[in-house]
Amino acid sequence: RKEVEQDPGPFNVPEGATVAFNCTYSNSASQSFFWYRQDCRKEPKLLMSVYSSGNEDGRFTAQLNRASQYISLLIRDSKLSDSATYLCVVNRDRRALTFGSGTRLQVQP
Amino acid sequence: GAVVSQHPSWVICKSGTSVKIECRSLDFQATTMFWYRQFPKQSLMLMATSNEGSKATYEQGVEKDKFLINHASLTLSTLTVTSAHPEDSSFYICSARDLLAGGGSASTDTQYFGPGTRLTVL
Numbered sequence: 298r299k300e301v302e303q304d305p306g307p308f309n310v311p312e313g314a315t316v317a318f319n320c321t322y323s324n325s326a327s328q329s330f331f332w333y334r335q336d337c338r339k340e341p342k343l344l345m346s347v348y349s350s351g352n353e354d355g356r357f358t359a360q361l362n363r364a365s366q367y368i369s370l371l372i373r374d375s376k377l378s379d380s381a382t383y384l385c386v387v388n389r390d391r392r393a394l395t396f397g398s399g400t401r402l403q404v405q406p
Numbered sequence: 407g408a409v410v411s412q413h414p415s416w417v418i419c420k421s422g423t424s425v426k427i428e429c430r431s432l433d434f435q436a437t438t439m440f441w442y443r444q445f446p447k448q449s450l451m452l453m454a455t456s457n458e459g460s461k462a463t464y465e466q467g468v469e470k471d472k473f474l475i476n477h478a479s480l481t482l483s484t485l486t487v488t489s490a491h492p493e494d495s496s497f498y499i500c501s502a503r504d505l506l507a508g509g510g511s512a513s514t515d516t517q518y519f520g521p522g523t524r525l526t527v528l
Contacts (some may be wrong), residue, residue: 338522341519342519384450393452394501396442
């Protein structure tokens with residue numbers, strides 16, 4: 298079983314739509330959680346950290362459920378520029394990051 | 407934010423040759439750098455953890471004699487792919503942990519990624 302699992306998609310949504318991605322992780326000792334965005338043939342870039350209380354950054358909302366070992370990302374009012382692959386990432390004991398395989402989003406005009 | 411550079415950004419080489427990739431933290435010190443590899447449509451997979459002044463720690467299945475890592479200073483780590491073969495063609499990405507960021511808290515651990523090096527072995 299993969300340590301971080303995501304639905305690969307693709308999610309094809311129209312501009313302005315709300316879209317949600319989910320992720321599960323298997324290691325209950327995981328301590329920190331992130332969503333990264335990766336554009337084609339580029340390095341991943343940090344989108345936001347995910348906190349137990351849930352957190353919001355503009356149109357993006359992240360939630361963490363430690364009991365279920367589940368992380369989500371909600372994107373409201375999708376823009377064409379949101380098209381990318383979204384990577385669910387967990388970290389433990391300040392080690393290397395463990396990446397999910399990513400969920401591809403395509404926002405269409 | 408902190409900047410990590412990688413050089414070269416892409417390289418094409420013949421089978422059997424060796425390729426060196428550099429990863430530099432430009433405006434911060436990094437005792438630890440990580441090397442990842444990403445094949446098309448797959449996740450980033452950790453290859454090794456590079457520690458300044460000591461031997462790298464390799465993940466299971468990664469040959470240390472094939473992927474030589476040197477972390478000679480707090481701002482530079484190098485990955486050398488020796489005797490490269492077509493199956494080594496991949497996107498190699500490094501990340502660096504900011505020594506002074508986060509105050510030691512795992513929840514604020516910040517890693518910065520280089521732009522990646524695309525290796526094609528013919």
